Amino acid sequence: MKVELxxxxxxxxxxxxxxxxxxxxxxxxxxxLWVFNFGLACxxxxxxxxxxxxxxxxxxxxxxxxxxxxxxxxxxxxxxVSDKMAPAIRRLYDQMPEPKYVISFGSCAxxxxxYWDSYCVTKGVDxxxxxxxxxxxxxxxxxxxxxxxxxxxxxxxxxxxxxxAIRAKYAGSRRVTSGEVTRPLLTNPQxxxxxxxxxxx
Amino acid sequence: xxxxxxxxxxxxxxxxxxxxxxxxxxxxxxxVVLAGVLLFAAAMGARLVxxxxxxxxxxxxxxxxxxxxxxxxxxxxxVRYFLYAFxxxxxxxxxxxxxxxxxxIRSSDLGRASLVEMAIFICVLLVGLAxxxxxxxxxxx
Numbered sequence: 273m274k275v276e277l278x279x280x281x282x283x284x285x286x287x288x289x290x291x292x293x294x295x296x297x298x299x300x301x302x303x304x305l306w307v308f309n310f311g312l313a314c315x316x317x318x319x320x321x322x323x324x325x326x327x328x329x330x331x332x333x334x335x336x337x338x339x340x341x342x343x344x345x346x347x348x349x350x351x352x353v354s355d356k357m358a359p360a361i362r363r364l365y366d367q368m369p370e371p372k373y374v375i376s377f378g379s380c381a382x383x384x385x386x387y388w389d390s391y392c393v394t395k396g397v398d399x400x401x402x403x404x405x406x407x408x409x410x411x412x413x414x415x416x417x418x419x420x421x422x423x424x425x426x427x428x429x430x431x432x433x434x435x436x437a438i439r440a441k442y443a444g445s446r447r448v449t450s451g452e453v454t455r456p457l458l459t460n461p462q463x464x465x466x467x468x469x470x471x472x473x
Numbered sequence: 474x475x476x477x478x479x480x481x482x483x484x485x486x487x488x489x490x491x492x493x494x495x496x497x498x499x500x501x502x503x504x505v506v507l508a509g510v511l512l513f514a515a516a517m518g519a520r521l522v523x524x525x526x527x528x529x530x531x532x533x534x535x536x537x538x539x540x541x542x543x544x545x546x547x548x549x550x551x552v553r554y555f556l557y558a559f560x561x562x563x564x565x566x567x568x569x570x571x572x573x574x575x576x577x578i579r580s581s582d583l584g585r586a587s588l589v590e591m592a593i594f595i596c597v598l599l600v601g602l603a604x605x606x607x608x609x610x611x612x613x614x
Contacts, residue, residue, distance in 0.1 A: 280527030289523065297523065340536055360539025366531035370524075438527055 280370075280442050281435045294432065301345075301371065302428035303333035305421070308344030308368065310361065312351025315378035315411045319350045322414035329414075332421050341367040346424070347401075348417075352380035352387055353394040365401040371433060375420050376403045379410045386410065402441060556610055559601070567598050 309319055322329050323336040330336065338344035341364045353361060365374070376397050379385035384395035397403060404427060407420035487501060535542040574591050577583045605611060 277528045277530065277533075278526070280525070280529075282525045283521060283523040285522035293523075342536060363531055363534075364539045366529060367534070367536055369532075370527045433525060438525055442527060442529065 280438045282433055282438060286433065286435075298429055298431065302425040305334045305346040305373070305424075306338045306344050307334050307336055307346045307348055308338045308341055308364070309336065310347055310349045310351075310364070312349070312353065312357065313378075313380065315350035315381070318411040318414055319348060319377060319417060322417040327414035327418060329418055329421055332418065332425070334421055341365070342369060344368055345371065346373045346375065348375045348377050349381045349397045349401075349403075350377035352385065353397050353400070355392050355394055358394045358400055361397065362400050370438065373404045373424055373428070374401055375405045375407060375417075375424060377407045377417060377420070378412055379408055382406045382408060556605070560605060560610070563598050563601050563605070567595070570594065 309316070311317075311319055321327060334346065341347070345368065347365060347368060349361065365372070374397075376382050380387060380393070381397045384390070384393050387393040388395055394400065405420045405424045407416050409416050412420075488498070535546070537543070571591070574587055577587050
């Protein structure tokens with residue numbers, strides 16, 4: 273089933289937009305992050321601690337607990353990603369609207385952490401989704417999350433969105449789906465049986 | 474405190490402005506509405522020319538906590554919850570109709586007639602409320 277969707281792109285005026293507009297938009301984007309907390313394990317508790325009164329990350333502009341991926345622009349993956357959970361993470365990341373950012377919180381999300389040798393742990397969430405900031409620790413202190421958010425805000429301040437970057441994020445180097453590329457290599461088993469000479473494909 | 478005698482400072486300012494400039498008040502209201510529409514159009518236009526757009530197949534699927542959605546989007550509610558709607562009509566819609574009454578109750582030509590009409594209106598609603606009370610719906614659960 274082929275779906276006709278347009279290629280990812282930025283709005284048309286982005287190239288002609290003067291620099292002050294870009295600065296203002298970057299400023300608005302980095303100080304109004306709405307975080308979709310993907311709390312999976314112990315790091316989620318540290319995330320919650322960072323959202324509470326003592327280490328409040330709301331003073332950085334980060335609003336906690338978006339109701340769903342479609343209302344969020346920052347995803348904080350905090351905790352061990354098991355192989356069973358991995359498709360859900362990918363799907364929820366896909367369902368976030370552009371522009372979106374990911375913070376990988378804790379060593380399990382960075383690289384598998386203490387479970388690097390497990391049969392069922394995804395060794396780092398960056399095998400699934402593109403990560404912007406890694407916060408190391410097991411678990412990282414809430415202050416580390418605050419520093420990670422500030423680092424992300426610095427990154428957004430210096431960022432310049434472009435159509436090329438968005439397309440590259442969605443594997444823009446791939447112009448066809450894998451099915452279209454591999455289809456000529458496969459033959460229909462029925463056709464293979466009826467052909468006398470066993471045509472090579 | 475009569476509602477007609479006290480106008481907020483914003484109301485007074487707009488009214489004074491309207492009277493000073495000599496235009497009808499409806500024009501002022503129209504101007505405010507137009508300003509709102511223009512603001513909305515500007516915001517949506519800015520989004521159209523500046524926002525990134527990256528639709529993918531997975532992004533357009535229905536959200537169901539990261540898994541494939543199953544079943545339909547419609548869920549049936551038990552019909553007994555109509556009682557919430559019933560009590561809402563009795564209290565809230567009733568209150569909405571009481572507000573305009575407060576603006577005419579002091580006037581000489583409409584005051585007494587409006588009192589009788591509103592008494593009939595409230596009695597009709599009270600019949601519904603009495604029915605709800607008789608059914609035990611106003612008891613705290």
